Amino acid sequence: MNAFVTPFLEIKELRHDYRQPDGSYAQALRLDHLLAARGEALAVTGPSGSGKTTLLHILAALIRPTCGEVLFDGHDLFAAGHSAARWRSLSVGYVFQEMNLLPDFSVLENLLLAAEISSVPKSDAGERADSLLHRLDLWDHRYSRPSELSLGEQQRTAVARAVIHSPAVVLADEPTASLDAENAGVVMDLLMGLCAESQTLLIAATHDEAMKKRFERVVNLRRPVPAAVGPELVSSREVI
Amino acid sequence: MRLGVKVRVSLRHLSSRPFQTISAVFVVALSSALAVMLFLLAQGLRDGLIRAVEPFDLIVGAKGSPYQIVLNTVLLQDVPVGNLKWSDYVSLREDPRVDISVPLAFGDNYRGCPVVGTAEDILRIRGGQPVQQWIDVAEGRWFDKEFEAVLGAQAALESGLLIGDTFRTSHGVVLGEEHDVSFEVVGVAARAFGPYDRAIFVSIESVWESHDHDDDDGEEEKDEGEVTAILVRPATYPDAYSLAVSFQHDTERQLVFPAQTAIRLFSLMGSGERFLSIIVYSVAACSLLTTLLVLYWSNRDRRRERALLYALGAPRGTLVTISWIEGTFTLAIGALIGELLGRAGVYAAFHLLGDATAIDLSAPMTIHEAVIPIIMLAAGSFGGFLIALSERTGDSASLKIR
Numbered sequence: 287m288n289a290f291v292t293p294f295l296e297i298k299e300l301r302h303d304y305r306q307p308d309g310s311y312a313q314a315l316r317l318d319h320l321l322a323a324r325g326e327a328l329a330v331t332g333p334s335g336s337g338k339t340t341l342l343h344i345l346a347a348l349i350r351p352t353c354g355e356v357l358f359d360g361h362d363l364f365a366a367g368h369s370a371a372r373w374r375s376l377s378v379g380y381v382f383q384e385m386n387l388l389p390d391f392s393v394l395e396n397l398l399l400a401a402e403i404s405s406v407p408k409s410d411a412g413e414r415a416d417s418l419l420h421r422l423d424l425w426d427h428r429y430s431r432p433s434e435l436s437l438g439e440q441q442r443t444a445v446a447r448a449v450i451h452s453p454a455v456v457l458a459d460e461p462t463a464s465l466d467a468e469n470a471g472v473v474m475d476l477l478m479g480l481c482a483e484s485q486t487l488l489i490a491a492t493h494d495e496a497m498k499k500r501f502e503r504v505v506n507l508r509r510p511v512p513a514a515v516g517p518e519l520v521s522s523r524e525v526i
Numbered sequence: 527m528r529l530g531v532k533v534r535v536s537l538r539h540l541s542s543r544p545f546q547t548i549s550a551v552f553v554v555a556l557s558s559a560l561a562v563m564l565f566l567l568a569q570g571l572r573d574g575l576i577r578a579v580e581p582f583d584l585i586v587g588a589k590g591s592p593y594q595i596v597l598n599t600v601l602l603q604d605v606p607v608g609n610l611k612w613s614d615y616v617s618l619r620e621d622p623r624v625d626i627s628v629p630l631a632f633g634d635n636y637r638g639c640p641v642v643g644t645a646e647d648i649l650r651i652r653g654g655q656p657v658q659q660w661i662d663v664a665e666g667r668w669f670d671k672e673f674e675a676v677l678g679a680q681a682a683l684e685s686g687l688l689i690g691d692t693f694r695t696s697h698g699v700v701l702g703e704e705h706d707v708s709f710e711v712v713g714v715a716a717r718a719f720g721p722y723d724r725a726i727f728v729s730i731e732s733v734w735e736s737h738d739h740d741d742d743d744g745e746e747e748k749d750e751g752e753v754t755a756i757l758v759r760p761a762t763y764p765d766a767y768s769l770a771v772s773f774q775h776d777t778e779r780q781l782v783f784p785a786q787t788a789i790r791l792f793s794l795m796g797s798g799e800r801f802l803s804i805i806v807y808s809v810a811a812c813s814l815l816t817t818l819l820v821l822y823w824s825n826r827d828r829r830r831e832r833a834l835l836y837a838l839g840a841p842r843g844t845l846v847t848i849s850w851i852e853g854t855f856t857l858a859i860g861a862l863i864g865e866l867l868g869r870a871g872v873y874a875a876f877h878l879l880g881d882a883t884a885i886d887l888s889a890p891m892t893i894h895e896a897v898i899p900i901i902m903l904a905a906g907s908f909g910g911f912l913i914a915l916s917e918r919t920g921d922s923a924s925l926k927i928r
Contacts, residue, residue: 348837375839388831390542402531403839447838 294487295322295345295455300354302340315340317354320505324454325485327478329498332507338491341507342457345489346378358454375404379448379486381458381477386444387432393443394419394428397450404451411450418446422476438469445473449480456481458490462497474500527844536851543824550820551860553813554902558864559871561806561898566872568799569895570888571879575601575788578720581653581660582784584758584766586610586618586773592782593791599630599755600784602640602721606632609752610779618756623765626650628757631733634695634705639681641695642725643733643753651759653718661722665689666713672732676713680723687711695726695736705736806898814902817860818909821853825913846914853910854903861899868895 297320303311315337322328330338343349344356347363347370356363363373374380387396394415401411419425422442432440441461448456458477462470474497481488490501498504540547578600587595588608597604618627628651631643646668653660666689669676677687687693692708709728717723734751758781760766766783773781825832832845876888 346837371836371839371841373839374837378839380837382834382837386834388834390538390831399531399535400838402527403835403844 293321294324294326294359295320296355296357296360297321298355298357300341300344300356301352302337302344302349303352315344315351315507317341317505317507322487322489322503324487325482326503327481327488327501328490329501329504330489330491330507331493331498331504333493333509336507336509338493338507339459342380342459342489342491345455346380346457347373376451377454379451379453379456381441381444381448381456381461383460383463387440387447389432392429392431393424393435396432396443397447400447401450404453406451414450415446418450422446436469437464438466438472441465441469441473442476445477445480448477449484449486452484453486455487455489458488460491460493462492462494467496470494470497527840532844532848533851536848536855539824539828539848539852540855546820546824547856550817550856551863553816554857554860554906555863555867557806557810557813558861558899558902559867561810562865562868562895563871563875564799564802564806565895565897566868567875568795570872570876571795572792573888574720575791579784579788581651581718581720582757583760584769585782585784586614586756586758586779587754587782589776589778589780592780592787595755595780595782596784596787596791598632599757600721602632602642602725606754609754610756612751612753614779615753615756618758621769623761623769624758625761626757626759629730629753630755630757631730631752632754634697634733634736636681636693636695636726637685639678639685639724639726641675641733642722642727643730644727645730648727648757651757653720660718661727662716663713664716666711669712669727669729672729672735673707673709674712674728674732675709676715676727677711678715678723678725678727679717681726682714684724685726689713707732707736810898810902814906814909817853817857817906818913821849821856821910822913824852825849846911849914850907850911853913854907857903857906857910861903865896865899 297317299319300315300317301313302315304314306312314335317337330341332338340349344351345363350364358377362368363370387393388399391399397415397418398411401415406414416425419428422445424439424442424446427435427439427443432443435443441464444461448458456477461477462473465473477490478488478500480486490497492498579596582600585595585599587599588606588610590607594604594607598606612629615627615629618624621627626647628648629643629645632640634641634643648661649659649663649668651660652658663676664679666676675693677685681687685693689711691711693711694704694706694708696704709726709732715723715727730753758769760769770781770783773779828849832849835845835848836842
């Protein structure tokens with residue numbers, strides 16, 4: 287538990303409700319407490335509808351939770367004056383399940399555009415993109431459009447894009463769900479290796495048992511129940 | 527994100543859907559071109575007619591439609607209303623209220639160029655800018671005896687005649703039966719910037735003589751001593767109105783103020799122009815609506831891409847700007863092509879009309895011609911902004927796999 291000496295992420299009493307068409311609210315996520323350190327790799331598991339994606343969206347400040355606190359380095363992510371776009375562009379890398387890349391741009395352009403949004407200086411972005419393309423075996427595909435790539439190559443590109451600006455946290459939403467076992471293994475190895483090297487916190491939502499085993503900690507979310515009873519946090523290997 | 531990158535992203539979006547983009551550009555270009563053409567044609571015809579009318583202070587002609595007199599005398603179009611007696615000209619020439627009077631006789635042509643029987647006094651008539659002396663000799667000399675001819679600048683080009691050449695005129699305004707007598711070219715007039723550039727000037731006596739000659743053969747009716755119209759420059763402005771009053775109750779002759787007739791003609795043209803304007807504005811509005819619909823659907827198609835950019839950290843303002851640039855660029859290119867197409871169409875129309883009538887048609891660049899393209903651009907740009915704003919949310923739901 288040495289990793290928790292300086293907690294990078296702290297979640298307190300987090301809850302998110304969705305408004306339903308009939309006007310009532312449905313609970314989508316409930317997470318009482320979570321601590322995580324830089325460089326950690328954390329898997330979030332649970333059945334469909336248990337709030338895995340909602341949790342990642344909250345951590346990326348794409349949505350504001352109904353209540354609770356999300357602290358990064360002790361600063362509330364949703365405090366007044368905190369820019370969500372700035373947080374995402376500078377500190378977050380996101381990997382989606384599929385259809386992850388901008389279809390009208392080449393592999394290289396997808397990387398450079400992400401770097402541009404994150405205000406990475408042009409020369410640094412070029413060097414970093416070249417290095418990642420070599421490392422992820424995408425160099426020969428750098429001018430290819432996403433539609434010309436296999437699913438595995440697309441996910442490797444998404445991994446490269448997520449880390450090109452050296453973010454503090456990488457959020458991965460079912461990153462291997464569309465891949466076969468071999469490609470899934472390659473993508474996860476690369477993602478975990480890159481995050482570990484740069485002391486980046488990796489939080490990946492997955493329901494794949496084989497993937498879960500790769501993570502040192504797994505957070506299991508349960509499907510929320512109606513009324514005020516929300517999903518309970520169950521940690522399979524670590525108690526938070 | 528730097529502006530240059532936003533522009534590149536927008537252009538890439540546009541180029542990735544070439545059919546949608548080209549369709550939108552096409553409808554905007556077409557309606558802009560129609561608007562520009564309508565405006566420039568109306569403006570060019572109006573200005574050309576005003577320039578053509580300038581040398582004609584007053585025209586005295588046979589009783590009939592004043593429009594036909596103007597068409598026939600000023601624009602050298604259509605057939606004459608009728609003829610006046612030579613004595614009508616003589617009495618005007620000796621009238622103290624008249625400074626210059628010029629007899630004009632029409633009805634013959636050479637290869638479609640109208641033959642104008644006239645007198646040397648025509649050289650005293652002054653036109654407006656850029657011409658000071660309306661009819662002037664550029665090469666050779668003015669005719670000084672019968673069966674000598676001076677070619678208008680355009681007539682010289684069209685007929686291919688040179689000084690010293692001889693030719694035979696035909697009866698009528700287009701081709702017709704040839705007269706028996708020949709004319710010799712003795713000079714070429716400078717450009718008059720109007721219909722008289724297509725004229726072939728001969729002495730009025732030559733016209734009578736050529737008709738007399740035919741009459742000797744028993745082929746034509748005798749019309750010696752007649753003029754078709756008299757161009758009158760009054761001594762003073764009050765004299766012009768005094769002359770008008772003199773002709774008010776004349777049953778055989780009439781005095782026409784060509785400028786007033788032209789203004790009435792413009793007002794008649796104006797009604798048609800207004801109707802055409804309504805059609806053009808409607809077309810422009812429809813094309814604008816179509817373009818906005820294309821932009822709207824294009825924006826909807828890009829929800830997931832926008833959500834991705836948003837998730838990567840692009841601020842909402844950046845997403846709105848990218849969508850807005852796409853719309854504005856489409857409209858701007860459409861409006862620019864429309865302006866160029868409109869101008870090209872007008873120049874083609876002016877070329878054809880100008881060759882046929884020798885009216886000096888020109889369309890100097892003005893801001894007014896660009897009003898519809900600019901309105902379309904501004905309205906479309908604003909509409910595109912509203913669409914971009916309504917679709918601005920890179921909403922997280924779009925990031926979910928469905």
